[in-house]
Amino acid sequence: MTMKRVRVACGEAETDRLVAELDGLGAEGFHEVDGGLDVYFTEEAFGLLPGQWETLVSQWGAAVAGEPEDIADRNWNAEWEASIQPVHVAPFHVRTSWHDGNPPPGTIDLVIDPKMSFGTGYHETTRLMLRALADMVRPGDRVLDAGTGTGILGIAALKIGALSCFAFDFDPWCTVNAVENAQLNGVEDTFTVVEGDERVVPAELFDVVLANINREALLAMIPALMERLAPGGRLGLSGLLISDQDIVRAALPAEAMYEATEGDWWTIWIQNETRDD
Numbered sequence: 001m002t003m004k005r006v007r008v009a010c011g012e013a014e015t016d017r018l019v020a021e022l023d024g025l026g027a028e029g030f031h032e033v034d035g036g037l038d039v040y041f042t043e044e045a046f047g048l049l050p051g052q053w054e055t056l057v058s059q060w061g062a063a064v065a066g067e068p069e070d071i072a073d074r075n076w077n078a079e080w081e082a083s084i085q086p087v088h089v090a091p092f093h094v095r096t097s098w099h100d101g102n103p104p105p106g107t108i109d110l111v112i113d114p115k116m117s118f119g120t121g122y123h124e125t126t127r128l129m130l131r132a133l134a135d136m137v138r139p140g141d142r143v144l145d146a147g148t149g150t151g152i153l154g155i156a157a158l159k160i161g162a163l164s165c166f167a168f169d170f171d172p173w174c175t176v177n178a179v180e181n182a183q184l185n186g187v188e189d190t191f192t193v194v195e196g197d198e199r200v201v202p203a204e205l206f207d208v209v210l211a212n213i214n215r216e217a218l219l220a221m222i223p224a225l226m227e228r229l230a231p232g233g234r235l236g237l238s239g240l241l242i243s244d245q246d247i248v249r250a251a252l253p254a255e256a257m258y259e260a261t262e263g264d265w266w267t268i269w270i271q272n273e274t275r276d277d
Contacts, residue, residue: 003028004046005069006053009036010062016124016264017060020241024214025049028171036065043070084114089130092156097184108159111184112152114177125238128260128267129153129212136234136258136269137162141207144228146221148193151178153210158187162208167193168200198224205230212238219251226253229272238267 010018015037019030026045031038041049046068049056054064086095092110093103103109133153137143139161145154148167155178158165165187169175175195182191194200198221209225211218218237229235234257240248241264248268249256258269 002043003071004041004043005071006039006041006046007033007036007065008039008057008062009065010057010060014061017241018057018062020214020239021060023239024216036062089127091134091160092130094130094152108156110152110156110159112150112155112181113184114150124262124265125212125240125267126152128262128265129210129236129238130156132236132258132260132267132269133157134160136236137208139163142166142205142230144201144206144209144225146198146209146211146225147213147217148178149174149212151181151191151193153212154178154191154193155182155185155187157208157210158190159185162190164190165192166202166206167191168196168198169193170195170197197221201228204228205233207233209233209235211236214239215241215244215248219248222251226272231272231274233272234269235272236267236269238265240266240268242266 008018015032018037022039026048027039027041029040053068057064084096086093086099088104088107091108093107094110094112096113097111101109130153133156137157137160141162143154143157143162143165145165145167148154148169151167154165154167167178169178172195175193178193179188182188206228207230209229211221211225218239225235237248242261245266252270254270254273256268257271260267
């Protein structure tokens with residue numbers, strides 16, 4: 001598969017908005033560089049962008065920095081992966097397999113080797129979800145992880161007591177990476193990942209549903225995720241900007257039981273108020 005790499009010139013303040021908007025338009029990944037951002041698309045996704053690339057990014061405060069470049073299929077994240085350092089997101093110590101395996105006392109060791117998938121604990125959206133898990137996941141819970149990426153959220157839920165996790169992602173790179181990370185954490189027997197969208201979810205109910213994606217995908221997916229949420233179950237959404245609050249709240253069938261922000265990003269959790277009697 002040939003990928004398109006396009007570079008945009010932008011400041012740090014514009015980066016988060018660009019990532020959120022371009023992810024929703026089919027970008028496969030991002031790599032921060034000096035003075036800007038490299039954005040990766042499949043040729044097909046790049047061809048489906050609405051309007052000219054230059055006009056598209058200019059509305060979010062960025063400018064084109066060079067012509068789109070064709071690159072052969074490879075792990076374009078490799079250089080970045082090599083620079084990843086462990087990060088503490090209470091109660092988790094998130095690290096790669098090539099870093100020291102002795103986490104600080106009182107933390108939960110979470111080993112995530114990223115490939116072409118999103119979710120390392122470095123982005124605010126992932127950290128917001130990780131912090132919430134300790135309060136939202138209970139021993140014995142059945143978890144659904146929508147758009148699993150590296151598998152970090154589902155794996156973290158298992159490591160704090162969840163009984164099982166069913167995960168899905170439309171990106172085959174992600175499904176492979178999530179399986180590898182489940183094996184690194186010793187939870188491969190209770191972690192199932194399938195390639196596809198919400199239609200691949202089995203017809204059963206889950207106590208916790210996790211979705212760290214983007215606003216448009218989440219808005220389209222909320223009804224299907226609620227159908228799979230057990231009475232009293234908790235739904236956690238992330239990948240959302242603070243500016244998304246009104247439209248997302250209007251689409252949810254219940255009031256927030258938990259909210260948090262970091263930087264420009266926001267997470268919201270609700271509880272399924274449907275009774276099972």
